Amino acid sequence: xxxxxxLGSHVSVSEGALVxxxxxxxxxxxxxxxxxxxxxNQGLQLLLxxxxxxxxxxxxxxxxxxxKKSETSFHLxxxxxxxxxxxxxxxxxxxxxxxxxxxxxxxxxxx
Amino acid sequence: xxxxxQHPSWVICxxxxxxKIECRSLxxxxxxxxxxxxxxxxxxxxxxxxxxxxxxxxxxxxxxxxFLINHASLTLxxxxxxxxxxxxxxxxxxxxxxxxxxxxYxxxxxxxxxxxxx
Numbered sequence: 001x002x003x004x005x006x007l008g009s010h011v012s013v014s015e016g017a018l019v020x021x022x023x024x025x026x027x028x029x030x031x032x033x034x035x036x037x038x039x040x041n042q043g044l045q046l047l048l049x050x051x052x053x054x055x056x057x058x059x060x061x062x063x064x065x066x067x068k069k070s071e072t073s074f075h076l077x078x079x080x081x082x083x084x085x086x087x088x089x090x091x092x093x094x095x096x097x098x099x100x101x102x103x104x105x106x107x108x109x110x111x
Numbered sequence: 112x113x114x115x116x117q118h119p120s121w122v123i124c125x126x127x128x129x130x131k132i133e134c135r136s137l138x139x140x141x142x143x144x145x146x147x148x149x150x151x152x153x154x155x156x157x158x159x160x161x162x163x164x165x166x167x168x169x170x171x172x173x174x175x176x177x178f179l180i181n182h183a184s185l186t187l188x189x190x191x192x193x194x195x196x197x198x199x200x201x202x203x204x205x206x207x208x209x210x211x212x213x214x215x216y217x218x219x220x221x222x223x224x225x226x227x228x229x
Contacts, residue, residue: 032216034216036220041202041223041225042222042223043117043204043220043221043222043223044155044204044220046220049216051216090154090155094216094218095216097143097160098145098157098160099145099157099206099216099218100157101154101155101156102154103153103154104153104154106152
């Protein structure tokens with residue numbers, strides 16, 4: 001079975017500070033990993049995905065994530081937070097048809 | 112490209128009535144569609160996988176007689192919540208996988224439908 005665990009249900013950073021959202025995965029086979037962002041009352045927007053190519057994945061809005069097999073991690077980072085980054089972020093793993101989501105991390109950006 | 116729509120985006124219904132939610136892939140064909148539900152401040156939980164022309168596969172704990180899924184065409188899947196009750200109030204999100212995609216992971220998500228049962 002595959003799953004992801006997001007450490008920290010709520011992360012708060014100051015505008016301009018580093019954003020780090022943590023995700024660890026569990027999978028018996030090489031996984032496909034994703035980060036999605038969700039704004040209130042909206043669907044999911046794909047930020048980036050790892051599909052066994054380059055381990056450092058660059059996404060939209062300045063986000064990137066690094067796949068570390070030794071740590072079974074896929075943490076999401078952004079060098080400088082912007083107020084518009086405030087949202088809910090979900091890590092997800094997919095293999096063999098379906099997708100499983102982490103519990104989500106709410107990012108708050110303080111002015 | 113790869114746009115998925117849902118209709119309605121928001122619906123209120125009375126307890127005991129049924130409500131149908133549509134999920135459409137607008138610019139691609141989708142052999143497989145997925146239905147998720149999301150409670151406030153919680154994650155998405157997969158309810159069922161819908162394959163065109165065949166019966167949906169429901170996740171454990173999801174009542175198939177309550178949540179009827181029909182995937183009658185390659186661009187449309189519907190979720191009908193039958194005899195809705197207040198505890199069915201939730202945000203329902205669908206996703207679709209392009210029929211031409213060779214990647215099992217590829218899914219495109221709809222904007223969601225908020226259901227409120229009074």
